[in-house]
Amino acid sequence: MSSPDAITLTGVEHAYGDVTAVGPIDLTVPEGEFLVLVGASGCGKSTLLRLIAGFEQPTTGTVRTGDTAPVPGRGAGMVFQQPRLLPWKTVGGNVELGLGYAGVADRRERVEELLAGVGLPGVSKRRTWQISGGQQQRVAIARALAVDNPLLLLDEPFAALDALTRERLQEDLRRVSAATGRTSVFVTHSVDEAVFLGSRVVVLTARPGRIALDLRIDLPRSGITPDELRGRPEYAALRSEIGHAVRAAAHLEGSPT
């Protein structure tokens, strides 16, 4: 039995005023897939993610997550480019938020577990400004993972971090993702990040963003160290192929407007 689709986009277009930012796009994401959307800045990849999250409504076409139209906070955890932690809550309090809204009891232990899961044990009592930017983003990921949503949406979550921290977080996200197997959509402009994280990579054209390339990444998802992965010849080949596509797509208008 084939697994059902977690996300279905049919003829989706989104315009801000007169400017079409995205589409038309048809895309289905099966359950368990880690989809990475790549494209130059301004290609509408973040808009696409916001459509999937339910923060925006398509101008035309339909978006479905599972069997329903997406509603923010239902069925999808989200990580933004900035950590967006609430400074009046402790680190633990931030992770606890979603659990509270979902009415989960015994939240304390779960919070500790989640923080340990992103490599931050024992920081739940700290204030959000007492931890580093990378740690804040880890907390944001733990917070988004807290409720067992079928979807995880990430909008350039590592773009604002320094290179070393970014690499660490990529590795940790890859591990966490392999462990949970949660359907994920990850937006980035980094080709390397796309190949490293994705089980499938979709390259978008310049505005209005359309699908320029849709590629399955056949690299092992687990049981391999990051260095081994990066050292594989397929890795380099995929990187180069996607890199070409991204550069070509950046100059390619989706349609004359």
Place this chain on the structure above:
Amino acid sequence: MSTSVTTATAPPAAEPSIGGPPAGRRAPAPRGGRRRRILLRLLALAVLYALWEVAARVTRNPTFIPPPSAVWHQLVETSSTHDGRRGYSGHLLIEHLGVSLRRILVGSAIGIGAGLVLGVVMGSVAWIRVVVEPVVTFIRALPPLAYFSLFIIWFGIDETPKIWLLSIAAMPPVAVAAAAAVYSAPTALVEAARALGAGRRQVIRDVVLPSALPEIFTGIRLAVGVAYSSVVAAETINGVPGIGGMIRDAQRYSQTDVVVLGLFAIGLSGLLIDALLRTAENRLIPWRGRA
């Protein structure tokens, strides 16, 4: 309103750096700087005191400028019973002050509560903001003494009109601050909460209100300042006991030293209350300036 005695009008630079525990806090001012600031203030006080003394001696007219010693003497007189006379106008200074403070407390508490509710509603419901905003601005522009007459006609001359006066005077600063802060709640955080499954109420409770707290607190300090500067006006009619009533009586008998004593009582207690509010603020809003 420029007579406001609290530091509501003081420049924000005068805010002491927040002390307290954890790392990552703004570095405290070097100790030398702090000591110098205290020294500077003491010096300024001494200079003022000397100027006052000199002015009193030069003018030789205690009704115009009473010497410091006379004011001190009145402090002792009004705080004790002499020749069967208890304090001033039958009440000790501390009683006058206590009654005034109680009025300020009750009045500004009501005003702050009302302003808070009004401001949050104004900040979140567009049409209410459109309707109510000019009204609040209108009230804010009125000198409290102007509508006091109305309250006297409506409520007589006892406590009720005084409390009303202070409540109405204290309401606008909080309402305006709360409305502005709620209206400009950070969309990024609102979105983050919604993405975690927060409903409308939870967004208000967990994001909108906490993010508005710093501005609301500034509004509260302003409100208490306005209540402070209005209490003397409120006590011009049937104000004994009360500092305003005491000053009023002293003015009638040209007891300038008592008037000055009353001013000191209000001003110093105002400083104290503002310091308390600021301490509360730093406790309640540790994230101020870090969001």
